[in-house]
Amino acid sequence: MTDTLKPRSAKEVEDAVQWALGKGRALELVGNATKRAIGRPAQSDLTLDLSGLTGVTLYEPQELVLSAQAGTPLAAIEALLAAQGQHLAFEPMDYGVLLNGAATSGTIGGTLAANLCGPRRIAAGAARDHFLGFEAVSGRGEIFKSGGRVVKNVTGYDLCKLIAGSWGTLAALTTVTIKTLPRSQTQATVLLAGLDDATAVRAMTTAMATSCDVSGAAHLPAAVAGRVGLRAAAGSLTLLRLEGVAPSVAHRKAVLIEAMQAFGAAEACEESASRDLWRAVRDVTPFAGTAAMAARPVWRVVTVPSRGAELARMITATAEAEVLYDWAGGLVWIMLPPSDDAGAALIRRAVSACGGQATLIRAPAATRAATDVFAPQEAGLAALTRRVKQGFDPNGVLNPGRMWAGV
Amino acid sequence: MVAMPEPDRAVLARRDRIVKALSAIVPGEGVIASEAAMRPYETDGLTAYRCLPMVVVLPSTTDQVSRILSYCHGEGIRVVPRGAGTSLSGGALPLADGVLLGMAKFNRIREIDYDNRVVVTEPGVTNLAITQAVERRGFYYAPDPSSQIACTVGGNVAENSGGVHCLKYGMTTNNVLGCEIVLMTGEVIRLGGKHAEAGGYDLLGVVTGSEGLLGVVTEVTVRILRKPQVARAALIGFASSEDAGECVGKIIGAGIIPGGMEMMDRPAIHAVEEFVHAGYPLDVEALLIVELDGPQAEVDHLVARVEAIAQDCRAVSCRISASEQERLLFWAGRKAAFPAVGRITPDYYCMDGTIPRARLPQVLARTRELSERYRLRVANVFHAGDGNLHPLILYDANNGDELERAEAFGADILRLCVEVGGVLTGEHGVGVEKRDLMPTMFSEADLAQQQRLKCAFDKKGLLNPGKVFPTLHRCAELGRVHVHAGKVAFPGIPRF
Numbered sequence: 001m002t003d004t005l006k007p008r009s010a011k012e013v014e015d016a017v018q019w020a021l022g023k024g025r026a027l028e029l030v031g032n033a034t035k036r037a038i039g040r041p042a043q044s045d046l047t048l049d050l051s052g053l054t055g056v057t058l059y060e061p062q063e064l065v066l067s068a069q070a071g072t073p074l075a076a077i078e079a080l081l082a083a084q085g086q087h088l089a090f091e092p093m094d095y096g097v098l099l100n101g102a103a104t105s106g107t108i109g110g111t112l113a114a115n116l117c118g119p120r121r122i123a124a125g126a127a128r129d130h131f132l133g134f135e136a137v138s139g140r141g142e143i144f145k146s147g148g149r150v151v152k153n154v155t156g157y158d159l160c161k162l163i164a165g166s167w168g169t170l171a172a173l174t175t176v177t178i179k180t181l182p183r184s185q186t187q188a189t190v191l192l193a194g195l196d197d198a199t200a201v202r203a204m205t206t207a208m209a210t211s212c213d214v215s216g217a218a219h220l221p222a223a224v225a226g227r228v229g230l231r232a233a234a235g236s237l238t239l240l241r242l243e244g245v246a247p248s249v250a251h252r253k254a255v256l257i258e259a260m261q262a263f264g265a266a267e268a269c270e271e272s273a274s275r276d277l278w279r280a281v282r283d284v285t286p287f288a289g290t291a292a293m294a295a296r297p298v299w300r301v302v303t304v305p306s307r308g309a310e311l312a313r314m315i316t317a318t319a320e321a322e323v324l325y326d327w328a329g330g331l332v333w334i335m336l337p338p339s340d341d342a343g344a345a346l347i348r349r350a351v352s353a354c355g356g357q358a359t360l361i362r363a364p365a366a367t368r369a370a371t372d373v374f375a376p377q378e379a380g381l382a383a384l385t386r387r388v389k390q391g392f393d394p395n396g397v398l399n400p401g402r403m404w405a406g407v
Numbered sequence: 408m409v410a411m412p413e414p415d416r417a418v419l420a421r422r423d424r425i426v427k428a429l430s431a432i433v434p435g436e437g438v439i440a441s442e443a444a445m446r447p448y449e450t451d452g453l454t455a456y457r458c459l460p461m462v463v464v465l466p467s468t469t470d471q472v473s474r475i476l477s478y479c480h481g482e483g484i485r486v487v488p489r490g491a492g493t494s495l496s497g498g499a500l501p502l503a504d505g506v507l508l509g510m511a512k513f514n515r516i517r518e519i520d521y522d523n524r525v526v527v528t529e530p531g532v533t534n535l536a537i538t539q540a541v542e543r544r545g546f547y548y549a550p551d552p553s554s555q556i557a558c559t560v561g562g563n564v565a566e567n568s569g570g571v572h573c574l575k576y577g578m579t580t581n582n583v584l585g586c587e588i589v590l591m592t593g594e595v596i597r598l599g600g601k602h603a604e605a606g607g608y609d610l611l612g613v614v615t616g617s618e619g620l621l622g623v624v625t626e627v628t629v630r631i632l633r634k635p636q637v638a639r640a641a642l643i644g645f646a647s648s649e650d651a652g653e654c655v656g657k658i659i660g661a662g663i664i665p666g667g668m669e670m671m672d673r674p675a676i677h678a679v680e681e682f683v684h685a686g687y688p689l690d691v692e693a694l695l696i697v698e699l700d701g702p703q704a705e706v707d708h709l710v711a712r713v714e715a716i717a718q719d720c721r722a723v724s725c726r727i728s729a730s731e732q733e734r735l736l737f738w739a740g741r742k743a744a745f746p747a748v749g750r751i752t753p754d755y756y757c758m759d760g761t762i763p764r765a766r767l768p769q770v771l772a773r774t775r776e777l778s779e780r781y782r783l784r785v786a787n788v789f790h791a792g793d794g795n796l797h798p799l800i801l802y803d804a805n806n807g808d809e810l811e812r813a814e815a816f817g818a819d820i821l822r823l824c825v826e827v828g829g830v831l832t833g834e835h836g837v838g839v840e841k842r843d844l845m846p847t848m849f850s851e852a853d854l855a856q857q858q859r860l861k862c863a864f865d866k867k868g869l870l871n872p873g874k875v876f877p878t879l880h881r882c883a884e885l886g887r888v889h890v891h892a893g894k895v896a897f898p899g900i901p902r903f
Contacts, residue, residue: 007901125581144852155831182662182664247708250704357604
């Protein structure tokens with residue numbers, strides 16, 4: 001068992017990184033360790049546990065801003081916001097369902113470091129789009145900050161973007177500031193049944209081109225639709241979410257059902273059922289729940305939305321795969337049968353044909369050590385990525401090799 | 408005035424050879440070397456600063472950009488990229504020993520993809536041209552800086568431009584999906600594309616807003632949105648800026664994010680009304696424009712709520728636009744605020760700090776005091792929803808030390824913004840203008856870390872030097888790791 005350091009302040013994080021630098025040790029950064037199984041397996045000597053840095057230090061709902069120590073549980077922040085009628089508009093998913101078969105609660109630092117998002121990405125962006133400022137300790141053992149506590153700021157490079165999705169390979173976050181937004185008063189989901197994948201992608205494209213402000217567009221093929229707990233789900237289901245004030249949602253629902261007529265008779269489900277559906281889509285629950293499923297690798301493929309069905313077909317044509325579409329076809333979750341490379345060759349081929357990039361989210365550690373988990377990069381971009389890493393963590397102290405070997 | 412890096416005499420001595428080499432890369436009229444023809448490039452939107460470049464080059468292909476940069480990299484020549492030259496912070500201010508790389512010839516929209524709701528464009532296309540290209544199909548490009556008729560998309564990426572609608576629809580960074588950039592070495596790198604997430608480090612996110620210091624943008628993929636069904640605006644007058652500020656806070660507190668929410672103070676209202684005759688009330692201290700957009704049912708519902716909130720906050724007047732024509736008239740005043748102020752003063756200096764909104768009354772009161780101390784008038788326009796303040800300092804450059812006083816006044820306002828928890832710039836960029844104020848917001852360690860990112864992109868520091876960072880450090884010096892293992896109080900940290 002590796003040793004764990006659990007600092008209680010930013011200064012202690014700085015001390016820990018300085019110590020590791022001096023001793024030539026590598027640190028694995030964790031918050032609540034809910035996403036530990038994503039990425040290449042840790043090549044670290046010690047664990048730096050940041051879950052001791054907790055507490056919301058500023059929350060001003062009218063200014064749409066919240067600051068917290070990085071180890072603050074996401075659930076605590078979400079509860080605090082809900083009490084003021086607000087939420088994190090980027091709808092951070094919970095990987096716990098896919099990885100462990102049960103809901104978990106990560107930290108706000110982990111949420112940002114993994115650049116989490118959800119079905120609302122098509123309307124509100126990802127964590128990166130709501131990340132206003134931070135204080136962190138670089139792999140050089142120095143405390144530094146970037147951004148601010150106001151929602152509009154272009155002072156200096158936007159390092160928040162760089163840290164979001166860097167999986168702890170550049171800096172250990174100690175304090176973060178994020179944008180909060182009003183939570184929609186209500187929501188409803190317009191449902192289309194029985195569409196094949198290609199038609200469903202066209203239907204979602206049509207819906208996104210209306211002025212209905214669709215804030216979620218997902219398609220669950222028949223095999224998957226039966227697992228989201230909707231009574232009528234015998235065939236496939238295409239889901240279109242509408243959020244806002246009640247009169248607006250009611251109006252748009254009618255307009256959208258009309259606009260979707262060419263794709264068959266649409267129905268709608270109301271707030272509570274709608275929330276449950278989108279939570280299932282967000283957390284990809286149809287790919288979890290049984291031991292047999294837990295043994296199958298899962299890929300998260302981001303592609304050009306209009307080519308989502310084509311990409312999936314390239315994979316289902318040769319492998320016994322299950323797919324779930326989000327982002328109007330722009331995000332394709334793919335579950336494959338177990339294999340040595342988790343199906344990497346097949347996935348990468350389809351992605352290179354249709355555009356986008358793929359990440360291996362669920363696979364045994366041995367597979368993740370032997371196969372590229374994050375998308376391989378062409379030479380120039382890979383070299384630039386290494387130079388960026390060098391600038392923040394030249395000695396490879398922070399999560400070395402988590403994203404790519406040598407980074 | 409902010410000092411620019413000393414010109415490199417050795418480079419200037421080789422000017423003829425350099426012009427010749429650039430002419431070989433961009434034949435015909437792509438190289439401008441005569442003083443008269445270079446004159447239009449000597450300044451940008453920050454007109455107090457002027458400098459003739461060594462030479463201007465206007466490439467039209469990525470390959471030419473790559474060869475120009477590769478040549479300059481090899482020869483140790485500085486390069487300043489330029490879009491339409493509308494920067495208000497001096498981002499495109501030339502260097503006397505530098506090549507000015509004008510991107511105006513990259514003026515073609517390459518692809519409109521309605522299925523994926525994206526436009527792929529060359530960077531020299533203007534911001535407004537994107538919307539114009541897609542509006543017949545009911546779409547638009549959301550970021551709308553007030554220079555949108557002239558400013559280019561490439562410049563928008565470099566500056567992470569905003570506009571009056573960014574509280575609801577985001578800045579450039581939230582609306583760009585992909586870029587092709589050329590590094591100072593000439594290497595061409597693609598970041599992202601038509602898909603939502605580029606993967607790997609979010610280099611697209613740092614290139615956006617990097618003020619032309621990291622790479623030259625040669626192609627951009629932007630997201631387009633379906634136009635809202637309707638928009639209506641409320642024009643609300645208040646007897647004090649405190650009341651107006653309270654109204655803004657309560658609207659947002661009620662869960663309403665308006666498409667636009669703008670505030671003007673009395674001097675701005677008067678200047679504008681005299682110029683545009685928008686029907687603004689002249690007996691108020693603060694005027695709010697609150698625009699709600701979306702489906703009719705939603706807009707009607709929210710307009711009624713905003714009206715009620717305004718009454719609650721002691722509004723002295725409240726008009727709701729009854730027609731599209733009236734809505735545009737409400738905006739015509741706000742949109743003409745800068746030229747309207749330009750009519751009542753020979754020169755004005757536009758500031759751009761952002762503050763936590765609740766501190767507005769304090770910042771305005773302090774600004775009035777400074778106005779008296781510096782003996783210069785000031786008019787305030789304010790993106791009220793997101794706290795982005797634009798004080799316009801009125802001065803006459805031909806009158807004694809007024810320019811110096813205006814600059815000192817502006818710097819004091821920006822220090823004040825930082826002091827109350829805000830930032831130096833909300834949308835105009837640091838550029839030359841605010842460069843030397845960076846240490847009021849950032850420590851040496853903060854700035855050093857930013858410059859290490861610069862080193863990863865441009866190790867020799869040849870791309871747009873003299874902007875953003877007050878002190879230039881060599882990358883080798885920034886790269887050193889300082890280990891103080893002996894002094895670390897490590898044993899105090901809980902260990903399991």
